[in-house]
Amino acid sequence: MSLSSDTERKGQKRKLADALNTSSTPSETFEAASSEPVLSQTRRLVEVITALSHRKADVNERSALRKASHTLAELAKTEENVETIVDAMAVPAVVPILSLFGQQSATEPAPQAITSIEEEIEKEACFILGLLAIKQEHQHAIADQGALSGLVRLLQRYLPATNLSQGPGASLVRRAADAVTNLAHENVVIKSRVRSEGGIPPLVSLLEAYDNKVQRAAAGALRTLAFKNEDNKNQIVECGALPTLIHMLRAEDVLIHYEAVGVIGNLVHSSQHIKKRVLEEGALQPVIGLLASDCTESQREAALLLGQFATTDTDYKAKIVQRGAVPPLIDMLGHTDVQLKEMAAFALGRLAQNPDNQAGIVQAGGLGPLLELMASRNGNLQHNAAFALYGLADSEDNIAAIVRQGGVQALQQCELLVQPSKDCVQKTLKRLEEKVAGKVLNQVLYSLTSPDRILQQRTATALARLVKEQDLKLVFVDRRALDILLQMLTDPASTSARQHESASALFELARKANATAPIDCAPAPPVQHVYLGDVYVNSPTLSDVTFLVEGRHFHAHRIALLASSDTFRAMFDGHYKEKDAAVIPIPNIRFHVFEAMMRCIYTGAVEVRADMAEDLLQAADQYMLEGLKRLCEASICSSLTVESLANTYALAENFNAPQLARRCVLFALERYEAAVLALGAGPFATLIEQMVPKLKEFVTEQLVKTAASV
Helix, strand or coil: CCCHHHHHHHHHHHHHHHHHCCCCCHHHCCCCCCCCCHHHHHHHHHHHHHHHHCCCCCHHHHHHHHHHHHHHHHHHCCHHHHHHHHHCCHHHHHHHHHHCCCCCCCCCCCCCCCCHHHHHHHHHHHHHHHHHCCCHHHHHHHHHCCHHHHHHHHHHHCCCHHHCCCCHHHHHHHHHHHHHHHHHCCCHHHHHHHHHCCCHHHHHHHCCCCCHHHHHHHHHHHHHHHCCCHHHHHHHHHCCHHHHHHHHHCCCCHHHHHHHHHHHHHHHCCCHHHHHHHHHCCCHHHHHHHHHCCCHHHHHHHHHHHHHHCCCCHHHHHHHHHCCCHHHHHHHCCCCCHHHHHHHHHHHHHHCCCHHHHHHHHHCCCHHHHHHHCCCCCHHHHHHHHHHHHHHCCCHHHHHHHHHCCHHHHHHHCCCCCHHHHHHHHHHHHHHHHHCCHHHHHHHHHHHHCCCHHHHHHHHHHHHHHCCHHHHHHHHHHCCHHHHHHHHHHCCCCCHHHHHHHHHHHHHHHHHHCCCCCCCCCCCCCCCCCCCCHHHCCCCCCCCEEEEECCEEEEECHHHHHHHCHHHHHHHHCCCHHHCCCEEEECCCCHHHHHHHHHHHHHCCCCCCCCCHHHHHHHHHHCCCHHHHHHHHHHHHHCCCCCCHHHHHHHHHHCCCHHHHHHHHHHHHHCHHHHHHHHCHHHHHHHHHHHHHHHHHHHHHHHHHHHHHC
């Protein structure tokens, strides 16, 4: 991850802002009326500059050239004028100024001395070209006119840079470096052309100028040239820039260390060998020092660099922590600047991949802020925090702390914006599951003894997600974590969010408890001893008993009925009047329901349609037909909705349908939020109260079975 492109652009914008704040003296502006159209004014200025920039001019003409150049520069400050100025052929008029003065003639043994007014003219030319180069479409046209060689010549003129102090020369060099920056901004070809024109060595030398503004301008140009250009990076390093840049990191001038850390950041980006050179030159400690800078941009770049340094080798991960980087990085996580938080999380994420650092980051207070960042709506920030938490979860010493601080819930509930973050969070949860056993589990279980109810609840809900099957009974039955979840679910003082959280945990626990048995109520085949077959359903053949249902006769066979249920066995073998009756009335069952019931008795199977499922369940319960009851439960379960939940649970309770009741309970937990909305908070709370005994009963039963089977 890199902020270099953004900060490069911001550096460029700052230079323009400085320029716009430079006021011009009206008397120095070339005779221009404010009402004159920009195009005509520009053409007039270009004519003057063209005439005077292609020959040696006398003192008066040079004064006119300076005024014309200055006025054109003032016009170029307004972005809307740039196209007009370029169309008026200003570029070929201005570029020759860069080579107009100080050139060695055939009759002179040495370059002519440069006067103050000549430096001013050159400075205005650099300023104009830099402003025009802000628009990328003009960069190549300016370079093709020979601007780069002229700018490099100006940079070389004032070497050695240690002799360069404040004055016209320093101002000129600064404008030339800024022009190089703007020409090369996000332009791969021009970055390479600057190198081929010899522009990098003088810029490196200018880092040692006594004028701070020159240092900043040179560093800004090198920063741009180094961005995603390996050849430029290598030449900057080979020219000896690193020692000076590292010294600049310690500068009190915020703008100097900001530019220096930006150059180093671009140099090391995707360049492992340069990263090692930078560290060998002693950059680590001054970069850590920048974490305390008053400049948030310097802090961001420093955090980014530390994240990159941390990938060099394991030793540097430890060194960064040992030298005090962790506390300021953690402080940055709470900053209002989103990118600063992003870079701090990036650095901590890389440091957290070292086992020796993981417990220290948590001990220093890094866990809470990282968990809070998981709720961010910034994808990069969220992902960096997720990666850091993945590292922290690798240490057994951190697991109990992660649980206590609600880390499991934060990871489960966060709305992740990108797939890599989702993958990272799932890996973190998986890592936590793998760690929660043995002594780590005992450390976590200790929180269940806390008098802090919130901590108890947080621990119980986390363990529902993390505990392995073989430990479920220990945690939720023996250590009563199930009671904590149930109390959390039904406590009127619990917030709706906590109740939903407990519902999710209970559903997860029920799912785990049923790992060896399905949680739905798909029916087992009905157990029967005699199947006469479909042909004998309501057939008079060999019939020895008749039922009267809704005024219609239904022929049956006692042997099939006796084998089907205890109810029929008591009816025909006991002392009931039906024993010897030729016709037995059935007053409370509809004919098609009775027929379906008998078909199941005769064949062992029947299609339970939705429109008869409830009536058929009632009939199956009345005649103790357990196989048919399971078929009915399965049919009703398949059409269960939040709207029908309460009635269906009442049906299950009234007609002794344990599988259906169980499914209703699980459905209520799984669809908790939707059920609250559909039924209302009050009625749903009442329903949950009714369900809790059943829930505790079957979950406890399954936990005991699971423990016995593993």
